[in-house]
Each structure stands twice: as C-alpha cells, then as structure tokens.
Amino acid sequence: MGAAVCFGCAAIALGPAAALVLLTVAAEPLRVLVLVAGAFFWLLSLLAASLLWFVWVQLSGREDAALLLLGAAAAVLLQELCRFACFKLLKKADEGLATLSEDGRSPISLRQMAYVSGLSFGIISGIFSIANILADSSGPGTVGIHGDSPYYFITSAFLTMALVLLHTFWGVIFFDACERRHAGGLGLVVGGHLLASGLTFLNPWYEASLGPIFILTLCTGLWAFSTAGGSLRNILKCLSCKQEPEGRVMLYSALQVPPKE
Numbered sequence: 001m002g003a004a005v006c007f008g009c010a011a012i013a014l015g016p017a018a019a020l021v022l023l024t025v026a027a028e029p030l031r032v033l034v035l036v037a038g039a040f041f042w043l044l045s046l047l048a049a050s051l052l053w054f055v056w057v058q059l060s061g062r063e064d065a066a067l068l069l070l071g072a073a074a075a076v077l078l079q080e081l082c083r084f085a086c087f088k089l090l091k092k093a094d095e096g097l098a099t100l101s102e103d104g105r106s107p108i109s110l111r112q113m114a115y116v117s118g119l120s121f122g123i124i125s126g127i128f129s130i131a132n133i134l135a136d137s138s139g140p141g142t143v144g145i146h147g148d149s150p151y152y153f154i155t156s157a158f159l160t161m162a163l164v165l166l167h168t169f170w171g172v173i174f175f176d177a178c179e180r181r182h183a184g185g186l187g188l189v190v191g192g193h194l195l196a197s198g199l200t201f202l203n204p205w206y207e208a209s210l211g212p213i214f215i216l217t218l219c220t221g222l223w224a225f226s227t228a229g230g231s232l233r234n235i236l237k238c239l240s241c242k243q244e245p246e247g248r249v250m251l252y253s254a255l256q257v258p259p260k261e
Contacts, residue, residue, distance in 0.1 A: 002139025009137055009153050013130045013160035017123045020168075024115075030108045031116045038086055038120030038171075045082040046128070049075040069201070076193045079121070083171065086117050087178050110175060111228055118171015122164035130160045149204045158210060159200065162217045166196060169217070169224035176227045192220060 025031045053071050057063055090113045097106040137153045149155075170189050177185030196216060202209040 002137065005153055006134050006138040009157035010130070010134055012154070012157040014123070014126055014164070016161060017119065017126065017164045020119055021123070025119070028108075031112065034090065034108070034113050034116040035120040035123075037089065038117035039124040041082040041086040041089075041117075042079065042121045042124045044085075045075070045078040048078050048082075052078075069198075072197050072201075073194060076197050077190070079125075080174070080190050080193060083117075083121065083174055084178065087114075087175050090117065090175075091179075110179060111172070114172045114175030115168065115228075117175070118168040119164075121171060122167030125167055126160045126164040129163060130156065133157075149206065151206060152204070155203075155206045155210060159213065162213050163196070165217050166192070166213075166220055169220040172224040173220070173227050192216060 021035070025035055049071070052074055056067060056071065060067060091110070094106045094108070094110055094113065097108070098104055101107060133153060133156045170193065173185055174189045177183075177189065196213055199209045199213050
C-alpha cells in the first residue's frame with residue numbers, strides 16, 4: 001500500500017512536468033541546456049535562502065512562526081532574483097547565437113527559453129518539495145492515525161503539481177515583462193509567488209489553500225497563454241486538427257532555354 005501511495009503521489013506531482021519535458025524539451029539540445037541552466041539558478045536561490053536562514057536563526061536564537069514567514073518571503077524574493085539573473089544570461093546567449101547563425105536569427109527564441117527555464121524552476125522546486133513526503137509515504141505508518149488529516153499525501157502532491165505549473169507560467173510572464181520593461185508584470189509575478197507561498201501556511205486547512213492555489217494557477221496559465229501569443233482561434237485550430245493551405249506562390253523565371261535545332 002505504501003508503494004502504491006508513493007508512486008501515485010509522484011505521478012500526480014511530477015507527471016505533467018515529465019510529460020512536458022519529454023514532448024517539448026528532450027528532443028532539442030538547446031532546450032535541454034536551458035533546462036539545466038534554469039535548475040542551476042534555482043539551486044543558487046536555495047543555497048542563498050539556506051545561508052540567510054542559518055544566519056537569522058543564529059542571530060535571533062528563535063524559530064517561531066513569524067521568522068518562518070519572513071524566511072519564506074525571503075526565499076521567494078531570492079528565487080525571483082535568480083530568475084532575473086537567468087533571464088540576463090539567456091538574453092546574452094540568445095544574442096550570441098544570433099551572431100553566430102548564418103541568417104542572423106537565434107535557433108531558439110526568447111519565449112522558448114522563458115518556457116523551458118520556468119519549467120526547470122518548477123521541476124527542481126517540485127522535487128525538493130515532494131521528496132521527503134514521498135519518502136514518508138512509502139511506509140511504514142498510517143496517515144491520520146493520531147487525528148491528523150488522511151489527505152496529507154494526496155494534497156501535497158496536488159500542491160506540488162500546481163507549484164510546478166505556476167513556475168512554468170511565471171517564467172513566460174517574467175521574461176516577457178523583462179523584455180518589454182513592464183514593472184507591473186514583474187510585480188504581479190512576485191506578488192503571485194508570495195501569495196502562493198503564503199497560502200501554504202493555511203495547511204492543514206486544505207480547503208483554504210488548495211482551492212485558491214489552483215484558481216491562481218488557472219488565471220496565471222491563461223495570462224501566460226495570452227502573453228505567449230495564444231488565442232481562442234489557435235485553440236480551435238489545434239482541436240480541429242485541420243491544416244490550412246500555406247498559400248505559397250510559385251515564381252517561374254521568364255528566361256527559357258532556347259529549343260535545340
């Protein structure tokens with residue numbers, strides 16, 4: 001039973017991200033490099049947050065709820081700071097690739113980099129969020145035997161899935177806001193990240209945390225879809241599986257080879 005819960009929760013938490021990697025990233029070497037770079041920057045934010053937490057605890061000599069809230073907020077800000085550093089690095093790489101190409105265009109667009117880096121932030125964040133929970137779910141033990149919620153594992157899996165998707169959407173929106181120099185978009189991304197992290201403090205009151213986080217995920221996904229250039233027409237075209245004629249015009253030279261006598 002423990003193994004079934006472990007594998008089931010792992011599939012819920014990381015299954016969508018694994019499908020996205022296999023379908024949209026794994027076949028492209030440049031996207032794989034961006035995926036690794038994004039994970040590296042998230043790990044840098046984790047290292048910085050860990051050092052900051054260690055210093056705070058040593059200086060204050062306490063670990064209460066207020067300090068935990070400040071630590072979570074600082075971790076969010078450090079993640080967004082590292083996301084900005086990732087944007088600057090990938091922007092430079094995009095310009096370098098465009099310089100080296102024959103047609104003057106980069107083989108990977110900035111929007112694709114934004115999507116892949118956001119996905120990498122989500123994957124590595126989700127792995128660190130769910131790893132210990134999966135280890136406990138494999139047993140031995142019974143969830144809720146001491147009066148706790150029996151939905152702890154399944155709720156944690158869905159929260160992790162939402163977090164992975166949110167990071168993917170935030171990456172698309174954040175990069176676009178940086179490219180267009182929209183401070184409002186950056187502020188909304190940081191605010192949404194702080195809100196999602198703050199809602200997790202309502203656990204184990206899962207009705208108050210899981211529902212709003214999934215509503216936030218849906219709204220952020222629609223915003224990211226619109227930012228990436230998506231529209232209702234594109235969705236209908238994709239669902240219809242119909243290909244429009246390309247409408248190319250064939251140009252023939254007016255010069256003709258003289259007939260042989």
